[in-house]
Amino acid sequence: MSKDYGSFSCKPNLKVAIYGVGWIGGSIARLLLTKKGLEIVGAVDFAQAKVGRDLGEIVGAEKPLGVKVTKDAEELFSTVKPDVVVHATSSYFRDVYPQLEEIVKHGVNVVSTCEELSYPYFSSGELAAKLDALAKKHKVAVLGTGVNPGFVMDTLPIVLSGVCQEIRNIKVERVMDASTRRMPFQKKIGAGLTVDEFREKIRNKQITGHVGLEQSVAMIADALGWSLQAVELGVVEPVVAEKPVKSKEIKVERGKVAGLRQSARGIMHSKPVITLLFEAYIGAEEEYDSITIEGVPKICEKISPCVHGDLATAAIVVNMIPKVVNSEPGLKTMKDLPLPSAVLGDIRRTILRFG
């Protein structure tokens, strides 16, 4: 009735280390603790408040895990040899490159939430080629993923394009009601500010907007074989409340900023062929992820409510672990690996070299 994977229950657990124990790293750690056939063997963080403490205590696990957070990644990788590192420190490829290099040099696979790493050829083709060569030399695979970039605005439209004979253009929208999200996210999108305050924070980079739209555009084009002239990133715009709206934490008066809106476009033959629109604000009447492919056949797809960002990011990072561990060596993107899928059984069943 189903494929036979042989016996795996006597195999050793898959060894996972966590690099970056912030909000996302913490939620990934908690999710890993619920999975069978793996164990957390180490944790790296540079915050003085975390170094030396038990990981379980920091992430709010039920009991201590016997894993002390260290700032010495080098030593960790030399003593316990993880099969894979879950990496969650920064959004920018250049910033995380030295960390990735250190992990890869120790022969350890990487799944990272670094937004730019989801399609690293966009921000730096040279550094991407260097990391690819290094990963191949040390026979490991490296992947950047997450809910966005990594899934709703790139992986999913790419998958849907698979049933199309021809495509004229693709439009992807993600609209989130920020009131259902954690407080730091609401702050990050400027909820409650005046429009002037919002623009000031954009100028001095206290509000950066969403990172990854350009990567998603470039990855879709690459998957389809479209050579874009340009990827245009729109400015980050405030979404101004037309009536008072509020979350549990923030009240937004009429005329003030409820959140933000951003877009990116892929241009070919002087026309936009890929358009991504991202909106996150308090009071959105409908939260959704939608994909419209104008092609043969036409595809109109919608996920409503939108995929929950925090839950989904932890999920996809963990779910991609077997795909990365099984991959041929090199720098990979979501489009290079087998279909993502939830890991609900013993993870060792999915690890080919254990088969």
Add this chain to the structure above:
Amino acid sequence: MSKDYGSFSCKPNLKVAIYGVGWIGGSIARLLLTKKGLEIVGAVDFAQAKVGRDLGEIVGAEKPLGVKVTKDAEELFSTVKPDVVVHATSSYFRDVYPQLEEIVKHGVNVVSTCEELSYPYFSSGELAAKLDALAKKHKVAVLGTGVNPGFVMDTLPIVLSGVCQEIRNIKVERVMDASTRRMPFQKKIGAGLTVDEFREKIRNKQITGHVGLEQSVAMIADALGWSLQAVELGVVEPVVAEKPVKSKEIKVERGKVAGLRQSARGIMHSKPVITLLFEAYIGAEEEYDSITIEGVPKICEKISPCVHGDLATAAIVVNMIPKVVNSEPGLKTMKDLPLPSAVLGDIRRTILRFG
């Protein structure tokens, strides 16, 4: 801005042969003719009315293709050596096995529309293991795909599960308005019959219903790591018209059969955890493909109207060619290969050994 694939324009075209020049084989041939970087080098069919004729004439191409349809597959594969065969002859794995064996023994990759081949471990694990070994010996890959099975009721729910931390159950529905489909399809689902005539045709297997629901259930479970107790296939039921409905070709009076309904369930711990529902009838008010994942997070996804079956099947067969040609050898399913994606540029760009 995007990954560099080097030069491919001086590479030879990818050579494709078509095995089975029926409705689907013909539409695949027409689609192949629109793609860059490949050429059709042969065609196999056993119908006397087709053998010896030019493929272009049979499929309604604008001009002759210089490819004569042959019934001698053996000779074709020995003289022109295709890179890949597109195979579209029958729904049943056992029926097509000798054909697949012959193709594979000549060292040719296969993309097939055979429904049971989409997850061949369900109907015959032994034959699947034999084909896998043969494909590995001859260093080629074999894939069964299509819109359903192959995409809307298996690949897509598997991909969506990738953002889930845990899943309680999955429900997938495909509802088609048969009036928008070709006449043979409307006949195949019994439109216009009385309920007695319908049941008689079910008994004597003139109406078989949709093939592939069990394969889709089993493939989803395999992808998630769920060990099912059973896959239950419901009986094929008539959808009875509650008011007169019609297509261009068929009028259905009230009380007569407008089409059919089928379901399949995957059972675990004595509960249905995967439910697939397929309906195709004249007069469906909404055509859609929907997926509901009860999990963390919950996912409610819908494609409306439903993905057009004929257009999408030709598309995904052609679009999977590069994934199959690039694959490591063996028998593969959609979940084992990289994300499906439309082939819109020169197909040679996507062929790794040309890189």
